[in-house]
Amino acid sequence: MxxxxxxxxxxxxxxxxxxxxxxxxxxxxxxxxxxxxxxxxxxxxxxxxxxxxxxxxxxxxxxxxxxxxxxxxxxxxxxxxxxxxxxxxxxxxxxxxxxxxxxxxxxxxxxxxxxxxxxxxxxxxxxxxxxxxxxxxxxxxxxxxxxxxxxxxxxxxxxxxxxxxxxxxxxxxxxxxxxxSSLAWSLGIATALALVGSALLAQAAATTVLRPVQRLGDAARRLGEGKLNTRLQVSGTDELAELSRTFNRTAAALEKRVAELSAREESSRRFVADMSHELRTPLTAITAVTEVLEEEADSLDPMIAPAVGLVVSETRRLNDLVENLMEVTRFDAGTARLVLDDVDVADQVTACVDARAWLDAVELDADRGVMARLDPRRLDVILANLIGNALKHGGSPVRVSVRTGKPGAATARRAAGGDELVIRVSDNGPGIPEDVLPHVFDRFYKASASRPRSEGSGLGLSIALENAHIHGGRITAENAPGGGAVFTLRLPRDASRLAPDRDRDDYRDPDRGAGQELDQESGQDGTRGGAGTGTGGEGDR
CATH class of the missing domain: 3.30.450 (Beta-Lactamase)
Known part of the structure; x- marks a missing residue:
């Protein structure tokens, strides 16, 4: 013991x-x-x-x-x-x-x-x-x-x-x-009374000393919970009173600093959103021109054909980056919403792979008829980023397996319970370096500092993770014992509790106004191509 x-x-x-x-x-x-x-x-x-x-x-x-x-x-x-x-x-x-x-x-x-x-x-x-x-x-x-x-x-x-x-x-x-003997008993009783008196005195002294400490602890707890306006009532001139004054000064400075940082963060988020929207109009025009140039590439002068190809690829990359930034802005602002539907998971994976012409490079291990109530568009984004990332960095064949089971502790806390959907994406590549593994879901993280600019934006896996979180799920990355990387997606089969607006039939961008629906045929918010539904970029690994 x-x-x-x-x-x-x-x-x-x-x-x-x-x-x-x-x-x-x-x-x-x-x-x-x-x-x-x-x-x-x-x-x-x-x-x-x-x-x-x-x-x-x-x-x-x-x-x-x-x-x-x-x-x-x-x-x-x-x-x-x-x-x-x-x-x-x-x-x-x-x-x-x-x-x-x-x-x-x-x-x-x-x-x-x-x-x-x-x-x-x-x-x-x-x-x-x-x-x-x-x-x-x-x-x-x-x-x-x-x-x-x-x-x-x-x-x-x-x-x-x-x-x-x-x-x-x-x-x-x-x-x-x-x-x-009588004297010894008297002294023993006196000692016992002294012990009881000292305990009562200690209790009173402890109460006097610890009550301010307890108030300070409660105030620090509230401050840690985000209640930055928490202050202590101070009286006296002893050390505990001075400690309370120090706490109040620290809390006031922290509240001011957090307000400044929040204002800067909001300004930055607003800037990114506004910049993304402002870029969409000229990008639309540029994209149209590049599509015309691409169609006429065979009839162009061989000397300028490479330049046209570069303009087309960079325009697409810029368009993908803008769409990704808009999606990240919605997650940061807390305005991203689920539009739920009953989907056959195997059909959804097949549609995602077929839309990107990956059928020859992907092996699917999934039973038909596994139904889940999820946001199909966001599930497509997750699958496209995970599979595309595996193809780019691990090489084919990429194996995608779909299983169901009881939810783990993390998913059960965020979801309403019930069965859990487990999708594993594994490749045959060299795996993820151990120093890179903790950062694969970080935004704009580049695995190699010598390649700060890559085909991807470095946001693909981060957006996939956010889409998993909004469903009440999670994504984990690890290396398989025999080699290769394994990404595991865990989602509740019914995310209805996390979608208060699930009865809505449309999905509207809160940054564009209530009456403007997103373009369902392009970029991050569609199910066809683009970085948002693509591989996530070279910087993700």
Whole structure:
């Protein structure tokens, strides 16, 4: 199981505050406990030892070697009646007889005294300047049956300087233990309260800090969604307020810049559209003249025939470029519309290939009767560009396969669901260079910088991709494992949801006015020839 990751800034702040408070409270509680523990035990210990020393000196000190065991027992009982409430064992070395032991009423015996303590109590020391007495008082804290006790012992010297009785004292420290346990519980509760208080304080501090950050995040999200008029209400003079002011200044500068760029883009788009329309009239006249010249080419002077051929080819190329630019302008302006019809996909592919005299160079693998509700004109544009591009750069034979299946994730998101139409166009050429592959659908992209001017406009595949997008589909390009390029077109079989104007029978150019229909017999908007329905140009690969 992976480690828990604290991804929330609020949670991290609360955890940090709580940890700091816990460490501080635990350290303070621990120090307070040990100080109080030492003080309580020292006070109880000193009181008991002082009382035992005084009592042993006053009571047992008067006991001589000739004292009987009964008198020794009376002395032990008298010592045990102290206010300190301890138990006593006295041992007297009698003259001419065995030692006598006397214990106060209780369970305390000499066996309860640690051996090391008894050894220290009975050891006689040399008297010198640093040690004024032969025997000393010794003590030790022990546990008996799980209960804490203080045990102490000393040897008394009689009037003759000889060891008299040896006394041992046992005092219970249970009361002190209970007091320390109560203190520990109190400190533990105080630590828990400090932890809860720190968490509440951290929550309040996090709310104060994170609320402006959250507002800033929401504003940045709206700004990223294109709402460039988003601004933050600023109050205060702290760092977060300054950050909000910086955001507002940045948003204002971005809005101004985007407005300028949009105005320039609109102006450029308008210029391209206007230029394309303005060129159509003289191009129509020039095209008519070139057609006449082409028909009379056999009767022209051989010296000028090449020039006439060049004029004819360049006029057609210019006408194709104008039509492509007009189509691109419609896509950029968002005015391109679908005119749907029920088409037999296999018949549509055959018609596209037959209209351009590619039957001998194209192999069709498609079942008849595969119906789809699409825009036939735009489907023709897509097929013409893909097949023509494959013929020009890959060479024949070009294989076109038509299949149906369930839609992929990308198509399903854009289409209404249902079956998906898959058309693959593959060739037998060398394939597409890996550095060119990501750019094959870019506008005016030239695969070779040494050939900036080619027969195509560099817009064919880009227009094919836009036509696929308007259907809710997509086009992908890849290299086949055995060689050759493969372009895959995926379209929903029913694009009705994407065509709000599908009930219209005509297709009108919004850049030319509502009452002017496009010429269905020429260029990009027809189904006969032209760059718009042709190969897409040399620059596409």
């Amino acid at each position: 992976g480690a828990l990751r604290l991804t929330s800034l609020r949670l991290r702040l609360v955890v940090v505050f709580a940890l700091v408070a816990l460490i501080a409270a635990a350290a303070a509680s621990g120090i307070a406990y040990w100080i109080n523990r030492d003080a309580v035990l020292t006070r109880a210990q000193d009181a008991a030892l002082n009382d035992f020393r005084d009592s042993l000196g006053d009571t047992a000190g008067s006991v001589s070697r000739r004292t009987s065991c009964d008198e020794l027992q009376d002395a032990a009982d008298a010592m045990a009646n102290s206010a300190e409430r301890y138990e006593v064992v006295l041992i007297s070395r009698r003259t001419g007889g065995p030692p006598c032991r006397a214990a106060s009423h209780g369970d305390f015996t000499l066996d309860d005294v640690p051996r090391t303590l008894r050894t220290a109590v009975n050891r006689k020391r040399e008297v010198d300047a640093a040690n004024p007495a032969e025997y000393h008082l010794y003590w030790q804290r022990i546990d008996l049956d799980g209960e804490p006790y203080l045990v102490s012992g000393a040897t008394v010297i009689d009037e003759g300087g000889r060891p008299a009785p040896t006394g041992y004292m046992l005092k219970s420290l249970a009361a002190e233990r209970d007091d320390l």
